[in-house]
Amino acid sequence: MEATRVGSAIAEGRYAFPIIEGIHLIGLAGAVGLLMLIDLRLMGLFLTQVPPRQLHRQLLPYVLGGFGLVILAGVVLLSSEATTVFASPPWPFKMAFIVLGGANALYFEFVSSRRPDALPSTGRLPVSVRGAGAASFVLWILVIVCGRLIPYITTWG
């Protein structure tokens, strides 16, 4: 990956890496930040006057757009230092938490949220919905923590 034209251009360019890293962080704030706001609503801790289905449906396109930016910038960053990243212990954990976060989101989207009375407009939400929100919130926190630890924990030893 590092030998590709994109990978070597970023590794050799002086400002390419911080610019793309900045875009990665901005995408995170948009995608994960907005997703965490939806999670807080599912947990009944944020914008409780707004029907959860409305907030979820209306923010989802922006969350997905942000994730597109994060993934694109992340892959480009990875291509410039793949050897270092793959050797770093937090990397597999980050990937595992992304997979779990994605699976939790897909299960909520296609199973939990489609059950009758899963997302009432007012009042306390079912345990399964609050649990899905809490799991998503914690998993994406862990993704970011592991991502930030990659430059600090470089080997398993």
Added chain:
Amino acid sequence: MGLNPVSLSHVLYAIQKSHFAHRLAESNHMLVACLQIVHVFGFIFLLSPLLLIVLRVFGLILRDQPLQEVLRQPRTVSLTGLAVTLASGLMMFLTAPLHYYNNWAFDVKMLLLLASLVIYAALFVEIIPRQSAHPRLAKVAVVVAVVSWLSVCMAARAIGFVA
């Protein structure tokens, strides 16, 4: 009367040599990693409610909800994120003030941060409460506020890469 750069560098040197800063800098490098993580989360919780407010001001989400009602909790979350970002940023600065003092990207970040704080305060104190009277101004102001914070973020990422 401007700040004398020599005396400022002496002050920063004194801070760097202070007991507190010395303990921070000499501690396990994981403390700096933890501060960075807290800093990133502070920024996420500063920016994402602001993005929500942008979408509401432009009428892209929650159109049937009154703006002032929608605004209340995101503003609290965003202000908490700002406080966390500033506190963790100050702690990181204290670990190596002379390093940051000699870094032009840090100077740019501080200028942008100052501008962002002024815009942020104007947004919540003056502009959003009068949004119904000046809807266009509110739209421009929320976009400027988000762009200003994004520029702070970009300048911050450059700090570790420039001399």
